[in-house]
Amino acid sequence: MTETLYDGYDHDLPAALGIVLDEDRGSLPYSLIHGEALVACAAWALGEAGVTPLDSGITWDAVRRSEEPVVMHDALCPMTPADFIATCVRRALDDDVVVVATRPVTDTVKRVADGMVGETVDRDALTSVVSPVVLPPSVVSAMQDEPGTDLVALVATLARSHRVVLVEAPASARRVTSAEDIAILEALTAG
Template sequence: MSEHPYDERELPPALGLVLDEGRGALPYALIHGEALVACAAWALGDAGVTPVDVGVPWSSLQTVDEAVVLHDALCPMTPAAFIADCVERSLAHDAVVVAVRPVTDTVKRVEGGLVGETVDREGLLAPSSPVVLPPSVVRALDDFPGHDLAAIVARLREHHVIETVEAPPEARRVTSAEEIALLEALTGEAPRPF
């Protein structure tokens, strides 16, 4: 039996970084009585991914020859099993795997400073968490790719294979205290006793 609670599989070794910079104080807000950033780190550990401090030099991560999971602290309730699935897909296909959620907001075109027609949301996706980099991509990057998942994906798309995977509703990204309350209601219980 695996030591990881997500299921019976043994995940290949992978390293994980919880991204919290540029997000203000929100990563330290509470959900189910725990900080969002702590819940995100626990999800990595529960998925069998070894959490690593963002301050570790990128060159050190490159020498380990493992996948690197970039996990947004604002997606604190991403299920461990989903993270593990993304890691396995990334390794199996040697591709950057990007979790996405459907866009539900109304999106308008802006032309010449004027708000125009509504964009059809059918083909729009919003990056969620995680973004998994296979070892080949980790080795190819000159430095830490940054904290903005959308910018990371846009940059990587130029030179690497990208696969998108629809994230479950629990993996949604929160941007306010109101959205944290909604996510807390959706997930219904504390992520982990301490």
């Protein structure tokens, strides 16, 4: 079950590390929204939240030894509010859980069996992973390998051995998949 978690910005957030995911996403992270690259907007949101973006030269072993939470932020969710990111980090630390931001699924989803389109899936039973995914220090230290770039696969793997909490993200945190999606998000976040 997805819960709502959005109680405002925390200026006293403990140290946290952030990874902006732009690999395996084609050229879309370098498209512009409000005149800036999506990847830049995502990095700025981490910084405004009090999260230190990781340099690409830092090894995963060094991250594991830092004993800090890690915020996975998809460049395709460039307008995720900084205060929402900070709130997710606080929740991961306070409850020692993996916090996964989600949005409701609004598309019609059909089952396919034997090449035939079948029944419609109840959207209320579905959720879409967006940003951020926050890993508490206990999870980071237990991960021998880097988390990778596929947030859905990461969440599925972590859910087998760690407590995962789904939280509903604001509409501005939606994930974009095309130039049309960027135009919609830009209109949604204008002003």
